[in-house]
Amino acid sequence: MKTWSITRRIFLTCILFVAIFFPAIIFSMQNSYERSLTLAKKEELSTTAFAMISEFEFEDGEVVMPSRLFVEDLNLPGSDLVATIKWRKQQVWQSQSSIDNDINANMFNLLFRQTEKHLPGETIFLSDFNEENTHFALSKKAEFLIDGNFEEVSFLVINNKNTYQRELSTFINRLWGWIVVLSLILLGLIALSLRSVFMPMQNIIARIGEIEEGKIDQINDNYPLELQPLQKSINKLLDSEKQQRERYKKSLDDLAHSIKTPLSIILGQADLSDDIKEPVLHIDNIVKRQLKRATINVVGFLPSIDVAPLTKSLLDAMTKIHQQKALSLTLEMPESASLSIDPTDYMEILGNLLDNACKAAKSTVNVTYKRQATSTLVCVEDNGKGMSELVISAITERGRRLDTYSEGQGLGLALVVDMLESYGGELHIQSEQNKGSRFCMQLPHQRFSNSVK
Known part of the structure; x- marks a missing residue:
């Protein structure tokens, strides 16, 4: 399972917060703005109805309205605002704006049926009076003295929502734009803040790396108060x-x-x-x-050491020790080869493996170095008589004495295994009878040895 860094966790948490919190703000502001627009539209239609009432006259049994009304939109054919007057359930007047308009008599009849039972003086505003929810509507009833009697007259106003929808869409688009910009700015500031906050911790990690490499032996930099106890504890x-x-x-x-x-x-x-x-x-x-x-088995940080010179020194020594066999000792190792191990322990381990290989070899011993993703292999290969599967199984069996086998393969292997285990390493053995054996010490890329057992 992949482990995420603290910085990434905090940053993703902030992104999640922004992704939840800002849309909630947008939704709340959108609803508030929509209510404000709707209330403003109600006031606008109410003003239109009152203007019509103020201009309404009744002469000789007929409704008289001025040729040009106070509300200019009612004078413009095809505008979004249309008004009509009903008296005794009959339409007695309609504004000039009804010409070439989709707001027709059927819509006014629907509005009248929905509001005819309301009392005079009441103002009825409907934001969704029809199924399509495409228009606002307002009904205002007033009483006039006609032929000596007070009679109800309904002033009906219907307004298309096109302008309203455009204003609302413009507001929402701008709001989203600003929110996105603010979100990016906020996340950028959070990223910079996280980098600033964790920089001292990264510095401590770097200093620990220098301690592992043997460059320093203490952490002496100045750190924030929160990290000073950690610094003191490490020192x-x-x-x-x-x-x-x-x-x-x-x-x-x-x-x-x-x-x-x-x-x-x-x-x-x-x-x-x-x-x-x-x-x-x-x-x-x-x-x-x-x-x-x-x-x-000593606790402590271990610096990386260059093992190429040590390996060459061991090969020279083995050449002299086993000069009577006239062996060919070869090395395949870069000059920059390194391992996290104590130099003395490395000499002890490789010395044992080389000595065994030289004793078992017929003519050649080869040492190779291979750095892998998480570990490093140093292998010693000989062209001796090899070992059987039974012997190999016994050698790799935990708890079995490894130094009781014949000369050339078993000497000192118990010590080698113990030393490698103290570094979290392993000894791998491959052998084929009459062809030779291959012993590989595998050490992880770690900077410290195990604790005392």
């Missing part, structure tokens, strides 16, 4: 680790001296029988091996 851990390693090595030296001295005295006895000398020598070998195992 304290480094000091403690260094002191612990020194104490550990000193204790091991003292232990080795205290054990070796009595053993040397015993072995120095001239009259020591073989029955006693053999187990004492065995104890001496066990002490050496266990002390060596203890020294490799």
Whole structure:
């Protein structure tokens, strides 16, 4: 499962917040603006109705309206605003704007039926009075003295929503545009802020890398107050680790001296029988091996080292040690080859593998270096008589003594495996009888060894 960085998590959270919060703001503002436009339209139509009432006259049994009305849109044929007057359920007047207009008598009849039961003086505004929801409508009833009686007269106004929809669409488009721009600016500022906030942490990581490479031994930069406890803890851990390693090595030296001295005295006895000398020598070998195992399990950061010079030095030494066999020792390793391992441990591991290979080889020993994605392989290959599958299985079996096999393949392998495991590495063995064997030490690209076992 892929692990996301804290910066990416925070940034994606901000994007999610913007994606939810800003549309909610747009929806709220759109509704508010739409209500404001609708209220303004109601006021506009009410003003139109009152203007018609003020201009309404009744003479000789007929409705009289001026040839040119106060509301200019009612005088323009085909405009979005049309008005009519109904008296005694009959249409007695219609504005000039009804000419060449889709607002027809059927729509006014529908409006009249919806509002005819309302009392005089009431103003009825309908924002969706027809099924298509394409028009606003307003009905205003007033009473006039006609032939000595007060009679109801309905003033009906219908307005097409085209202008209203254009204004609303323009507002929404502009609002979205500004929101998108503000979102991008906000996310940009958040990205810059995150970079600024995490820069000290990245600096600490860089300093830890320099400690791993052996360039510095403390983190001494100035950091924000929130990170200073972390800085102090890391420095304290480094000091403690260094002191612990020194104490550990000193204790091991003292232990080795205290054990070796009595053993040397015993072995120095001239009259020591073989029955006693053999187990004492065995104890001496066990002490050496266990002390060596203890020294490799040390906690601490390890710098990368150049292993090419060390490897060449070992090959030169093996050439001299096994000069009687006249072996051909070859090396396939770049000058920049590196490993995160203690130099002494590397010499011990590769020295064991080379010594075994030289003892087993007929004529050639080849050392190769290969850097992979997460680990590095250093392989030693010989053209000896090889080993059977049974022997290989036994060698790779955990808990089995690895130093009890015949000369050339088993010597020192227990120590090699222990040392590689302390670095999180492995020993891989490939062999084919009568063709030779291949021993590969595989070490991960890590900067620190395992803890004390």
